[in-house]
Amino acid sequence: MKIGELAKQVGVTVETIRYYENEGLLPPALRNPANNYRRYDKGHLERLIFIRRCRTLAMTHSEIKVLLQARIQPDNSCETINELIDEHIHHVQARIAELTILETQLIELRNQCHAALTTRDCGILRELDHPTDELTEAPLVQSHVAGSQCKTHQSK
Structure with a gap:
């Protein structure tokens, strides 16, 4: 999906998605070689929903990064x-x-x-x-x- 579609589904702005990419919270999207548009997948959507939920709880970016790291290490202690x-x-x-x-x-x-x-x-x-x-x-x-x-x- 394109960045605008992702933004709409999650209820954030396109600028917010770009900002999260720049901050390292959201991995950069692959680019379509034909038109250089960013292409986002289900993983981006799920991660962005997670980030947004954390932000509604007033968590800092560093706190969110810790939680995101924990998500990819499911066998570690919580x-x-x-x-x-x-x-x-x-x-x-x-x-x-x-x-x-x-x-x-x-x-x-x-x-x-x-x-x-x-x-x-x-x-x-x-x-x-x-x-x-x-x-x-x-x-x-x-x-x-x-x-x-x-x-x-x-x-x-």
Whole structure:
């Protein structure tokens, strides 16, 4: 099948398929010598479905590569897979805790302004002008979970 057909079947973009090929998650397709079009087979489809499922679980490319490698070694122990998932659960739990704290801070901030006032009198803007204890703590860094930020002493 052509790349557009594969993309449609899995629900991703053509660019995503090319990106996964470049990242080594999806093996390159064979080229049709007559027109140089990429030709994908059932193996590509199954692997792309697997990758997409992993991405819906917010797994990183390196985690997916470990799982893909495990798929081609069916007689090996799945201990590494269990450890990978346990570590991923830990990251998700840490992110949930961070988001809960963020939610509390935003609610407290929202409570600073209960009416539509002029921006000069807005309690939210006034509150944002004051530094907090969080500004003196460890700087934020990207966590392995997409879109999240962790304090450096929390992310490992």
